Amino acid sequence: MARSKRLLALALAAPLLLSACSTENSGGGDEGGDGGGTAASGDLDFAVVTHGAAGDAFWDVVQNGAEAAGEDLGVGVDYQSDGDPQRQSQLIEAAVNQDVDGIVVSMANPDALEDSISAATEAGIPVVTINSGAERSAEFGAIGHVGQDETIAGVGAGQRLAQDGATNVLCVVHEAGNIGLEQRCDGASQGLGSDVQLLQVDINDLQAAQSTITSQLQSNPSIDAVLTLNSAVASVAASAAADAGSDAAIATFDLNADVISAIQDGTISFAVDQQQYEQGYLPIVMLKLYAENLNTVGGGQAVLTGPGIVDAENVDEIADLASAGTR
Numbered sequence: 001m002a003r004s005k006r007l008l009a010l011a012l013a014a015p016l017l018l019s020a021c022s023t024e025n026s027g028g029g030d031e032g033g034d035g036g037g038t039a040a041s042g043d044l045d046f047a048v049v050t051h052g053a054a055g056d057a058f059w060d061v062v063q064n065g066a067e068a069a070g071e072d073l074g075v076g077v078d079y080q081s082d083g084d085p086q087r088q089s090q091l092i093e094a095a096v097n098q099d100v101d102g103i104v105v106s107m108a109n110p111d112a113l114e115d116s117i118s119a120a121t122e123a124g125i126p127v128v129t130i131n132s133g134a135e136r137s138a139e140f141g142a143i144g145h146v147g148q149d150e151t152i153a154g155v156g157a158g159q160r161l162a163q164d165g166a167t168n169v170l171c172v173v174h175e176a177g178n179i180g181l182e183q184r185c186d187g188a189s190q191g192l193g194s195d196v197q198l199l200q201v202d203i204n205d206l207q208a209a210q211s212t213i214t215s216q217l218q219s220n221p222s223i224d225a226v227l228t229l230n231s232a233v234a235s236v237a238a239s240a241a242a243d244a245g246s247d248a249a250i251a252t253f254d255l256n257a258d259v260i261s262a263i264q265d266g267t268i269s270f271a272v273d274q275q276q277y278e279q280g281y282l283p284i285v286m287l288k289l290y291a292e293n294l295n296t297v298g299g300g301q302a303v304l305t306g307p308g309i310v311d312a313e314n315v316d317e318i319a320d321l322a323s324a325g326t327r
Helices: 003-012 057-073 085-097 110-122 150-163 179-192 206-219 231-244 257-265 276-293 315-323
Strands: 045-050 076-081 102-106 127-130 144-147 169-173 197-200 225-228 249-253 270-273 308-310
Touching: 045 057, 045 085, 045 276, 057 076, 057 231, 057 276, 076 085, 085 102, 085 110, 102 110, 102 276, 110 127, 127 276, 144 276, 150 179, 150 225, 150 249, 150 270, 169 179, 169 206, 197 206, 206 231, 225 231, 231 249, 231 257, 257 270, 257 315
Parallel strands: 045 076, 045 102, 102 127, 127 144, 169 197, 169 225, 225 249, 249 270
Antiparallel strands: 270 308
């Protein structure tokens, strides 16, 4: 795509987004800069740069979606991730230097990425943001955002917890500085009708996270529900409740095979699903349409991929899709 066309469209286009349903966690890729390779070789090459941390299956599904879109559309897709905001910024800068035709980026820490995203848009490279940072997407010059509204999703989780009888909820934050996670807990407080308690853990040390949750449950027996914001953390929270002898219900954001099994056996009550496969797939479609036809999507509103609730009523229908790596 010619640079002049890109610059014209960037001047005219507003951020985008459609509406969909929802899936899995804010977390996974390779912290040291995981290279996903090129899904297909074509005239267009797109870079996907996320903040996924090592060991988090959430971002594996995002990567699956992006690479499937590349194969379906006949375009190149190179997936990279790093949980450190500065290194993520460097990956974006590398994509700009490679003169790619478009960049997809998750913005868990917008301030750390502002300069690198600005470098992309100033070079005439269209950017679509995903997952986190929707409220800063247009400000940074992105043509659209695909993801879940974290506050709305949090409200839904809080309402469901209240419906299930919870009154004293522990909200476990697994990535410091991730504004999307903070919004989830804030929303949960709104939906619950009272403030949730925040507990900080580290997604990169799940054993320590389990110990921290166990200690909190032991020291405060009045906690009757634990809301985790990541599927891997959900599993250790369930173990922590058992270790603490707590009857607290466990609920989570996002899915993986362990969470699905735990919902099936009743260990976890429900999961808020943001359908992250769409967060990988849809931006590649959007960038291709923009590159070839200057199309944008959503009329200035975010393309929402959630929230949706997965519980005992519908979990069996989701299980096969999750095992295939698309939910």
